[in-house]
Amino acid sequence: MSGKITFTMIKPDAVADGHIGAILRKISEAGFKIKALKLTQLTVADAKKFYEVHAERPFYGELVDFMSSGPIVAAVLEKDNAVEDFRTVIGATNPAEAAEGTIRKMFARSIGENAVHGSDSDENALIEAQFHFSGREIF
Ligand code: ATP
Ligand code: MG
Numbered sequence: 001m002s003g004k005i006t007f008t009m010i011k012p013d014a015v016a017d018g019h020i021g022a023i024l025r026k027i028s029e030a031g032f033k034i035k036a037l038k039l040t041q042l043t044v045a046d047a048k049k050f051y052e053v054h055a056e057r058p059f060y061g062e063l064v065d066f067m068s069s070g071p072i073v074a075a076v077l078e079k080d081n082a083v084e085d086f087r088t089v090i091g092a093t094n095p096a097e098a099a100e101g102t103i104r105k106m107f108a109r110s111i112g113e114n115a116v117h118g119s120d121s122d123e124n125a126l127i128e129a130q131f132h133f134s135g136r137e138i139f
Contacts, residue, residue: 005035006082006119007128008090012070013113015039020073023116026103027077030089036076036129036138042068050131062112074132083125086118 010023028034042050047067054060079085091102095114098105108115119125129138 003122004078004080004082005122005129006032006077006079006086006125007117007132008075008077008086008119009117010073010075011113011115011117012066012072013109014107014115015071015073017107017109019107019115023103023107024073024075026089026106027075030079030085032077032079032082032086032089034075035078036133037073038075038132038137039071039073040132041071044068050128059112066112076129076133076138083119083122087120090116090118 008027010020014020014023024034044064047064048055051060051063051067054063057063077086089103091098091104093104093114094111095104095108096111098108103116104114119128
């Protein structure tokens, strides 16, 4: 699967704002195949672990609180060049800087509550997919 998969979460803001359907549609239209999908919620401990690389950043506490504040949709997506292409589809971290037509431009509330997550490397895509899904949940 290496090089072909990425992991995404539709974050609590976009779930609460009713954008699950619109975001999954954009993902499908961009040519990604859904390999795993579920509505779930991160515990505080899960969110701390998932965003461990940002532990020293000033926004870490806020990020952990936000990511554990409500349900998310977790998904594994497949496409050639999945990691890079998905980051193009979601747009810049700050929706104010995201390109027109990107998911964050269309649906994010702010830099912190920015609608979606996308893996930043093939290695992390696999780690993140396995964090959320067992082998029998990935098709
Ligand atoms: P993600 O990893 O969620 O896909 P990203 O790779 O675009 O986002 P990162 O630098 O990995 O951005 O930051 C992780 C998350 O931390 C961001 O998506 C955002 O929710 C939050 N974040 C990043 N920078 C800030 C900031 N300056 N203020 C508040 N929250 C921030
Ligand atoms: Mg990131």
